[in-house]
Amino acid sequence: MLCPCCSKKNYIDCCKPYHDGQEAPSALALMRSRYSAYALDLSAYILRTTHPKSPYFEKDRKKWQESVHLFSQTTRFLSLEIHGWGDDWVSFTAHLEQQGKKVLLKEKSHFEKLHDKWFYHSALSLDTL
Numbered sequence: 001m002l003c004p005c006c007s008k009k010n011y012i013d014c015c016k017p018y019h020d021g022q023e024a025p026s027a028l029a030l031m032r033s034r035y036s037a038y039a040l041d042l043s044a045y046i047l048r049t050t051h052p053k054s055p056y057f058e059k060d061r062k063k064w065q066e067s068v069h070l071f072s073q074t075t076r077f078l079s080l081e082i083h084g085w086g087d088d089w090v091s092f093t094a095h096l097e098q099q100g101k102k103v104l105l106k107e108k109s110h111f112e113k114l115h116d117k118w119f120y121h122s123a124l125s126l127d128t129l
């Protein structure tokens with residue numbers, strides 16, 4: 001199976017090792033693996049790669065995981081387009097479909113390291129820039 005992150009690589013050679021517990025070596029690798037985790041409904045991965053100081057971090061992990069799961073269940077992940085990246089950021093457009101409607105999610109995501117591991121911290125919507 002091709003990886004949902006649109007790398008054109010097989011899932012086992014792309015994001016699967018990170019989903020299985022290997023550390024993503026860069027912000028870009030983490031971003032791709034989070035997109036494919038959403039696509040594959042791996043909500044636990046989304047929770048454990050979110051920075052504890054992220055505005056999206058929720059104390060009620062059960063409720064949080066449920067909402068991530070619901071998002072995955074009600075969204076089709078059509079494709080991921082990466083526009084640019086640096087050490088701690090990635091800008092991208094995610095092409096999604098919800099309730100039969102195409103949705104574009106344009107974002108510049110910000111990542112931070114904690115104990116030498118990359119975490120998703122926050123995002124700027126590029127639609128508002």
Ligand SMILES: [Zn+2]
Pocket residue numbers: 003004005006007011014015016032033036
């Ligand atoms: Zn991938």
